[in-house]
Amino acid sequence: MTRMTVNGEAIRYRLDPDTPLLFALRDASNLTGTKHGCFSGDCGTCTIIVDGRARLSCEISIADAEGSEIVTIEGLSAGRAHPLQQAWAAEQVSQCGRCDPGFIMALAALMRSTPSPTPEQLSALPNLCRCGATPRILKAVGRASRLAAPLAPTPSKPVENPSSRFSNGSSTMSQIVPDDS
Ligand code: FES
Numbered sequence: 001m002t003r004m005t006v007n008g009e010a011i012r013y014r015l016d017p018d019t020p021l022l023f024a025l026r027d028a029s030n031l032t033g034t035k036h037g038c039f040s041g042d043c044g045t046c047t048i049i050v051d052g053r054a055r056l057s058c059e060i061s062i063a064d065a066e067g068s069e070i071v072t073i074e075g076l077s078a079g080r081a082h083p084l085q086q087a088w089a090a091e092q093v094s095q096c097g098r099c100d101p102g103f104i105m106a107l108a109a110l111m112r113s114t115p116s117p118t119p120e121q122l123s124a125l126p127n128l129c130r131c132g133a134t135p136r137i138l139k140a141v142g143r144a145s146r147l148a149a150p151l152a153p154t155p156s157k158p159v160e161n162p163s164s165r166f167s168n169g170s171s172t173m174s175q176i177v178p179d180d181s
Pocket residue numbers: 035036037038039040041042043044045046047056057058059
């Protein structure tokens with residue numbers, strides 16, 4: 001049995017310890033906001049936050065996540081109130097929407113420490129958007145930075161003309177404790 005906290009809820013998985021966390025979240029916990037993309041660590045679509053850091057859930061087994069605090073797009077905020085989710089909606093970022101949760105989670109983790117990410121920091125993210133929504137994504141990052149500014153501990157240089165890629169989040173506060181003990 002593998003224990004962890006997912007979106008504030010204690011979870012115990014009775015699955016093979018090698019099960020990718022992505023599959024446990026989606027198939028056992030029904031947290032389908034986290035998307036399946038390349039399954040090779042190349043697209044960022046499956047990004048979640050593990051112990052405060054952005055991680056690719058396709059590359060982590062549930063054994064690796066034992067005892068961790070997991071946040072998925074469903075648990076990022078109540079009512080999609082996170083500045084990034086507000087900005088995504090305001091800038092109408094979504095095209096197909098597949099990359100949105102991964103981008104938002106990667107950016108949410110980054111912007112905790114760096115409310116106004118530099119172009120270099122944005123370019124370093126592994127996230128890809130195949131729909132060409134990058135310009136809107138970048139506008140959303142700038143908007144989210146401004147929304148978050150009053151809360152920012154150490155504002156840094158604003159996003160001006162970054163060359164990166166991003167996208168929105170689904171929100172169905174999920175649950176499911178796939179454990180019958
Ligand atoms: S599905 Fe995990 S990086 Fe692409």
